[in-house]
Amino acid sequence: MPDQDHQPTFRWNATDYHRSSSAQQQWASELIQKLALTGTERVLDIGCGDGKITAELSQRLQKGSVVGVDSSPDMIGFARTHFPQSGYPNLSFAVKDARTLTFDEEFDIVFSNAALHWVTDHHPVLEGIQRALIPKGRMLIQMGGKGNAEQVFRELEVVVQNPRWSRYFDNFGFPYGFFDNEDYRSWVRAAGLDPVRSELIPKIMVHATRTDFAGWIRTTWLPYLERVPEPLHQDFIEDLIDHYLLMYPADTLGGIHIGMIRLEVEARKSPFCSNI
């Protein structure tokens, strides 16, 4: 895994993300179902973003609570404004980096959706999760995995080699941590957690319109967009979409299909393992 010190931070736009993230929300709802909550748990949501998933969790925790953490102050500001403690007394948010968590046996469950592939060194993340869980606590996380959005990356490769864009991509390295399930299982074990399940799950993301596809790129493909001057963002996005649709045309209803691979990992902390 690359060195965490080299990890850049990105300027998330929470308002735009909130409007353009129905696919992530759908996947999060499916993941929440798998938690089989009893309603009494204390949950940590890592990389909670705009907070709508964390708020959904809070509604299912009538006698429990949930804390959402995210490294983006814009995301946390949005989450606090839209899901305030006055309306959600069992929900709170904090600006925190997944690599430097300092919780100590405070949670029954650690959850994360569509966030941790933004981190390229998962050792400190998993160690922080291990410390944050009570003995017998469990972790359920899902993120982009090995092979995620491969066709989009293939077209991006072509686009960034175009002389119009190539000048902005000097020394550009692959920015995401899209990992293999077997590698991940060994890292989970190395962090002192017992792996239960670790699998790569293919999923198709469908954007109903070109505008929706553009919204997804604009709000989440930040490592690429932040290389390009802002006034050219829309041109860059349109160029990528043109290339993609030439290779992978929309369906008869105009829907645009993206092959995604999600890495889903479930683990437990041993009942005999205490931080004390």
Ligand SMILES: C[S@@+](CC[C@H](N)C(=O)[O-])C[C@H]1O[C@@H](n2cnc3c(N)ncnc32)[C@H](O)[C@@H]1O
């Ligand atoms: C695509 S959003 C997902 C948000 C939410 N979990 C959802 O499913 O809609 C990814 C989030 O991960 C957060 N993130 C990226 N790197 C992080 C890190 N090192 N620590 C904490 N959050 C991080 C980003 O700030 C962003 O809000």
